Amino acid sequence: QVQLQQWGAGLLKPSETLSLTCAVSGGSFNGYHWTWIRQPPGKGLEWIGEIHLSGGTNYNPSLKSRVTISVVTSKNQFSLNLTSVTAADTAVYYCARGRVATHWGQGTLVTVSS
Amino acid sequence: EIVLTQSPEFQSVTPKEKVTITCRASQSIGSNLHWYQQKPDQSPKVLIKYASQSISGVPSRFRGSGSGTDFTLTINSLEAEDAATYYCHQSSSLGTFGGGTKVEIK
Numbered sequence: 691q692v693q694l695q696q697w698g699a700g701l702l703k704p705s706e707t708l709s710l711t712c713a714v715s716g717g718s719f720n721g722y723h724w725t726w727i728r729q730p731p732g733k734g735l736e737w738i739g740e741i742h743l744s745g746g747t748n749y750n751p752s753l754k755s756r757v758t759i760s761v762v763t764s765k766n767q768f769s770l771n772l773t774s775v776t777a778a779d780t781a782v783y784y785c786a787r788g789r790v791a792t793h794w795g796q797g798t799l800v801t802v803s804s
Numbered sequence: 805e806i807v808l809t810q811s812p813e814f815q816s817v818t819p820k821e822k823v824t825i826t827c828r829a830s831q832s833i834g835s836n837l838h839w840y841q842q843k844p845d846q847s848p849k850v851l852i853k854y855a856s857q858s859i860s861g862v863p864s865r866f867r868g869s870g871s872g873t874d875f876t877l878t879i880n881s882l883e884a885e886d887a888a889t890y891y892c893h894q895s896s897s898l899g900t901f902g903g904g905t906k907v908e909i910k
Contacts, residue, residue, distance in 0.1 A: 725899070727901075734891065734901060734902075734903050734904045735840075735842075735848065735891055735893070735901040735904075736901065737893075737898065737899030737900055737901060740899070748898050749898075750898065750899075751805060751898075784847060784848075789895040789899070790838050790850060790853040790854070790895065791838075791840070791848070791850060791893070792850050792853075792859070794847035794848060794849075795847065796847060797847055
């Protein structure tokens with residue numbers, strides 16, 4: 691079955707760049723939107739953005755100036771970069787498949803602290 | 805940006821009781837509304853897609869309804885394992901989530 695495995699640095703200092711990667715296995719990589727979502731500790735879900743191999747990218751307007759989502763098709767992977775992080779970016783970050791997020795990664799806690 | 809307002813924020817329910825959670829969109833989103841369940845320390849899990857479409861493997865007691873701006877998730881005959889936080893999510897214009905509804909078992 692479809693599995694999403696994600697990884698990346700878990701501790702960052704303010705002003706650094708958050709980088710996470712999500713690898714997809716067990717299913718087709720083509721034909722889907724690939725999405726990043728985050729959840730601050732004890733709070734709700736926030737949609738970050740999505741990428742589609744044929745349709746480009748869409749981002750949350752509140753993060754758009756700092757976010758880049760990219761894809762490496764040959765590896766069935768997609769990535770999230772978030773620049774100039776602050777404590778407000780501390781959250782569990784999830785990767786997911788589809789505009790309807792039917793499959794999710796395990797989540798990565800990213801803490802921003804000096 | 806489309807804002808989703810969920811209510812109630814918290815509900816304490818006895819087993820076998822019926823639970824109703826509502827989600828109101830700030831503008832019409834057609835049927836592009838989905839529901840998720842999240843248990844502590846777990847990734848969310850989709851329950852209902854496109855307002856009322858069932859998901860394979862999800863118990864039939866979870867039902868979704870609505871269109872336009874008003875949507876409802878109904879849990880018929882609540883079970884102890886349904887204790888969780890529930891979120892609505894719209895995919896009509898970019899993406900946004902509702903604030904969540906925590907369901908506790910009495």
